[in-house]
Amino acid sequence: MTGLALPIAQLDESFFRDRSESDCIRDDGAFCLQWVIDNFGDRYVTPTLEHIVLVVVSVVLGFAIAFGMALLSHRRSWLVPPFIGATGVLYTIPSVAFFFLLLPITGRGTDTAIIALTAYNLQIIYRNIVAGLANVPPDSKDAGRGMGMTEQQLLWKVELPLAVPEIVAGLRIATVSTVAIATLAVFAGGGGLGQEIIAGSAITFKTGIVVAGSLAILMAITFDVLLLLAQRRLGRWQAVRPVDSPGRGARFGERFRRRPAWTGR
Amino acid sequence: MGPDARAVVRSRSVAAETSQPGGAEALAVSYREVTKVYPGAESPAVDSLTLEVSAGEICVLVGPSGCGKTTAMRMANRMVEITSGDILVGDRSVRERAPAELRREIGYVIQQIGLFPHRTIGENIATVPRMLGWERERIATRVDELVALIGLDPELRGRYPSQLSGGQQQRVGVARALAANPGVMLMDEPFGAVDPINRERLQNEFLRLQAEVRKTILFVTHDIDEAIKMGDRIAVLREGGRLAQYATPAELLMAPGDGFVEDFVGADRALKRLSLMRVGDIDLWQAPLAFVGQSSAEVLTKLDGAEVPHALLVDSERRPRGWLSERDLKHEVVPPVADSSPDPVLDVSDVLRDALSDVLQAESRYAPVVDGDGRIAGVLSVEIVSEFLTSDDALTDEHAAAERPLAS
Numbered sequence: 001m002t003g004l005a006l007p008i009a010q011l012d013e014s015f016f017r018d019r020s021e022s023d024c025i026r027d028d029g030a031f032c033l034q035w036v037i038d039n040f041g042d043r044y045v046t047p048t049l050e051h052i053v054l055v056v057v058s059v060v061l062g063f064a065i066a067f068g069m070a071l072l073s074h075r076r077s078w079l080v081p082p083f084i085g086a087t088g089v090l091y092t093i094p095s096v097a098f099f100f101l102l103l104p105i106t107g108r109g110t111d112t113a114i115i116a117l118t119a120y121n122l123q124i125i126y127r128n129i130v131a132g133l134a135n136v137p138p139d140s141k142d143a144g145r146g147m148g149m150t151e152q153q154l155l156w157k158v159e160l161p162l163a164v165p166e167i168v169a170g171l172r173i174a175t176v177s178t179v180a181i182a183t184l185a186v187f188a189g190g191g192g193l194g195q196e197i198i199a200g201s202a203i204t205f206k207t208g209i210v211v212a213g214s215l216a217i218l219m220a221i222t223f224d225v226l227l228l229l230a231q232r233r234l235g236r237w238q239a240v241r242p243v244d245s246p247g248r249g250a251r252f253g254e255r256f257r258r259r260p261a262w263t264g265r
Numbered sequence: 266m267g268p269d270a271r272a273v274v275r276s277r278s279v280a281a282e283t284s285q286p287g288g289a290e291a292l293a294v295s296y297r298e299v300t301k302v303y304p305g306a307e308s309p310a311v312d313s314l315t316l317e318v319s320a321g322e323i324c325v326l327v328g329p330s331g332c333g334k335t336t337a338m339r340m341a342n343r344m345v346e347i348t349s350g351d352i353l354v355g356d357r358s359v360r361e362r363a364p365a366e367l368r369r370e371i372g373y374v375i376q377q378i379g380l381f382p383h384r385t386i387g388e389n390i391a392t393v394p395r396m397l398g399w400e401r402e403r404i405a406t407r408v409d410e411l412v413a414l415i416g417l418d419p420e421l422r423g424r425y426p427s428q429l430s431g432g433q434q435q436r437v438g439v440a441r442a443l444a445a446n447p448g449v450m451l452m453d454e455p456f457g458a459v460d461p462i463n464r465e466r467l468q469n470e471f472l473r474l475q476a477e478v479r480k481t482i483l484f485v486t487h488d489i490d491e492a493i494k495m496g497d498r499i500a501v502l503r504e505g506g507r508l509a510q511y512a513t514p515a516e517l518l519m520a521p522g523d524g525f526v527e528d529f530v531g532a533d534r535a536l537k538r539l540s541l542m543r544v545g546d547i548d549l550w551q552a553p554l555a556f557v558g559q560s561s562a563e564v565l566t567k568l569d570g571a572e573v574p575h576a577l578l579v580d581s582e583r584r585p586r587g588w589l590s591e592r593d594l595k596h597e598v599v600p601p602v603a604d605s606s607p608d609p610v611l612d613v614s615d616v617l618r619d620a621l622s623d624v625l626q627a628e629s630r631y632a633p634v635v636d637g638d639g640r641i642a643g644v645l646s647v648e649i650v651s652e653f654l655t656s657d658d659a660l661t662d663e664h665a666a667a668e669r670p671l672a673s
Contacts (some may be wrong), residue, residue: 143379146344146451147393147441148369161383237383237425 032207043196043208048215050110050191054182055223058114059175062121069122070129074159075151080130087123095120095181099188113190117182121174128170132163165235172227179220183212291320291481292355292448294341299350301336301506310336311506313350318498320448321479325496327486329529333506334485338451341483342371354449369393372442372450372480376457378434380426386412386437387422393445411440414474432463439471443478450482456491468494476668489530493518493537501526514541535654536618544620544634545613547653549643552577552631557586557601561594573631573644578603583640585610585633607633613642621650 066087073079093101098116106112136159144154160167186194193212200208232239296316302309311333318324326334339345341352343364352359359367380389387408394404412419415436426434435455442450455471456464468491475482486492492499493514501509501517503525510522518538521527531537553567555576564576578586578599587603609623611634624632624647636642 137377137379137382139375139377139379140381141379142344142377143373143375143438144381144392146342146368146373146375146379148365148367148396150365153396158381162381235383237427 030206031210035207036211040211044193044211044215047191047193047195047212048219051179051182051193051216051219054110054113054117054185054190054192055175055178055219058117058182059121059171059178061114061118062174063125063171065118066122066125066129069126070133071155073130074133074155083126084123084130087126090119091123093119095184096187099184099190103188108189110185110190112188113182113185113192116188117178117185120181121178124174124177125167125170128173129163129167132166132170133159135166136162161234165231165238168227168231168234172224172231175223175227176220179216179223183216290448291479293320293353294318294324294449294481294483295353296337297351297353299337299340299352300348301333301340301345302348308505309333309348311340314502314506314508316500316508316511318481318483320481322497323475323482323484323495325484325486325492325499326502327489327492327496327499327529328502328509329504330487332502332504334487334502335453337502337506338453338483338485341449341451342368342373344368369396369445370447370449372447372452374438374442374450374452374455376454378426378438378458380434380437380441382426385423385425386417386429389426389437390441390444392441397445399445407444411443414443414477415440416470431459432467435459435467436470439474443480448481450480452482453485454487455484457486457488464491471495490537493541501529538654539618539621539650540616542617543613544611544615544617544645545642546617547649549634549645550631550649552633552644554579554583554641555589555599556581557599559599561596561599564589564599565594573646575631577607577633577641577644579641582638585635585641588631610635611645613637617650620645621647 069079069083069087073083095116098119099112102112102116106115140158140162141154144158149157182190182192183194183197185192186198193216196212197209200206200212294316295318296314299311299314300309301311314337316324326337328334336345340347341354341359343359343362347360354367354371380386381392384392390408390411391404394407399407408422409419412422417433417436417440421429421433426437429437435458439455442452456467459467472495484492484495486495496514498511498513499517500511501522503509509529510517510526512520512522515538517526517530518534518541521530521534527534550572552573553564553571553576555564555578557578557580568574568576576589576594578589578593580586585607587607588605589599590604593600593604609627609629609632611620611623611632613634613636615623620632620634624630624645630648631644631646634642634645
C-alpha cells in the first residue's frame, strides 16, 4: 500500500481551491465545470505533457527494439518463435507488478516507467512487423530477386514499404494501449495523468478523475488519428481506384464503396 | 541478328537504346549437360539438359507439370543453383558471375507478373535501370519509349498496378523486363493467368514486339499450342527433367521423336501445322480467268484440262467477281455478273488453318486467293491442303515465330 499512499500524500489545499464558491463542489457533483476552469492550468498541463513524453518515448523505443528484432529474424525464421515468446512473457506481466518489480533495480522515476511501457509495446509492434513482412506478395519478391535486387535492396525497397500499413497498424494499437497503461506509471513515480486519477480516487469529489480520464482518452484518439493519417499517406497505393471507375471527380465516400476487394483491405 | 531484323528494329523507338553503347545485342544461351537435384530429392528435377538457343530466337520449354521446365529456365539467371553442368549466356558461364549482376542483364517475366504494388507503373518499369545507376534523364526517356512500345496510355505511367487491368499489367511486366535492354529474357508462363481472348492478343502483341527487339527468349509454358505459336524452337521435356525432343515447331508436328512427344503434341497435329503457315506459303492452283465481254468459247477452251474445272470471272484489275456456271458460258460473251459469288475470298497472308476452315464452312471446294492489292493470286482447294499435309514440304518451313502468321 505504500505505492498508493504516496500520491495521496502529495495532495495539497489547491485541490480544494474554489474561487466560485459553487454548490457543485460542496455537493460532490460529478462534474464541476467552474472547478475545472479554475484548476486546469495548475493541475493538468504538466501531467499531460509528462504523459505524452511517456507514450512517445516508450513507443519510439519499443518500435526501435522490435524493428531490430524483426530485421534479425527476417531471414532467420527460427528466431521468430523465441522472439514472440519472450515479448509475450513481458506482455503478460501485470503492469502494476511490473512497476514495483522494477523499483529496486531502476529506482523511482520516469526511466522505470518507460522501461516497463517499452516492454509492453514490443509484443504488439514485433508481431505486426513480422506479419507485415510475411504478407508481402511472394511474386513481388520473386520478381525483385529475378531482376537482380540484393537481399538488402529487396528488404528496404520492396518488403518494408509493402509492410508499412501493417506496421503502422501495430503502432496504432501499441500507442493507444500505452496511453492507457501509462496512467499507472504513477506507481513507479513516472508522473503523468495517473497522478491526478490517484489523487481523485482518495476523495469523494470526482471531477478530477473525470478530467484526467478524459484527457487520456482525448490523447489516445489524437495519436490514433495522427497515425491513421500517416498510414493512409504511406499506403496510398492501397486505396487507389481502378482506372475504369469514376474519375478524379468521384467523391470521398465513393472511394470506399468502390474499392475493389483485391486491394487487400 | 540478321539484316532483316535490323531493318525492323530501326523503325521504332527501341532503336535508340539498342544503338547506345551498353545496349545489349541478343546473346546465345547454351545449356551443357545441366542437372539440378534439389536437396533431399531422390531424382533430379532437370537431368543432363543440353540445349543451344541461338541469339534472337524464342526457345519454348514445354512439358507436363513437374517436368522441370521452370527449374531449367530459372537456372539461367541463377534463381535456381545448378547442381552440375553449365549454362553459357553469350560466352560466359553463369556459374562464375555474381547472381544479382547476372540477373540485371537478363529480363525476367513471371506468370503472376509480380509488379510492385507500392510503385507506380513508371517506377516499376524503371526498376533495373535505377539499380544500374542510370541518370534520371535517361531513365525517364527509356520509360517513355517502353510505355509507347507496349502501347500503354502514357497517362498510366503515374498509376499504381492495382489500377490496371490484368492484360495491361502483363504488358507492364514485359516492359519492365525489357527496360535495361537485356540480351536474354526469361518468361515463365507469362500469359498463363490471362483469359483466353486477352492471351491471344498478348501473344500476338508479343510476337510483333519480338520482331522489333529480337531478344533471345527462354519461354516456359505447359500449353503445346502456345509453344507452337511462340517458339522458333521447342524443347519438349518429360518427367524427371529429361529432354524428349528439341526441334522447330514444324519438325515437332511432322516427326514427333517418340510416343511421349506424339501424345503431348496431340492428335490434331496435322491441323496444328496448318496454323504455322500462310495461304501464300503453299503452291496454289490456277483457275481459268474470264474477263467481262470476252468470248465464252475462248474461256471454254481454257477450261479443258485446267487444275480448277471452273472459270473465275475477274474485273479489269484481275479482282475476283464470281464463279461462272455452264449456263453463264452459254452466252456469246462472258456476262458482267457470275452465277455464284466468289466467296470466300482468301488473302495470301491468311493463316492456312483459318483459310481451310473458311472453305469448309462455305461448303465450297475452291476459294480464290488474292494478293495485298486484291488481285487474284491463285485458288485454294481442300485437295491442295491434304496433298500438302502428306508431302514433306512442311518440314522446310523455317519461319521465325515473330514472322509467322498470327491465327485470328
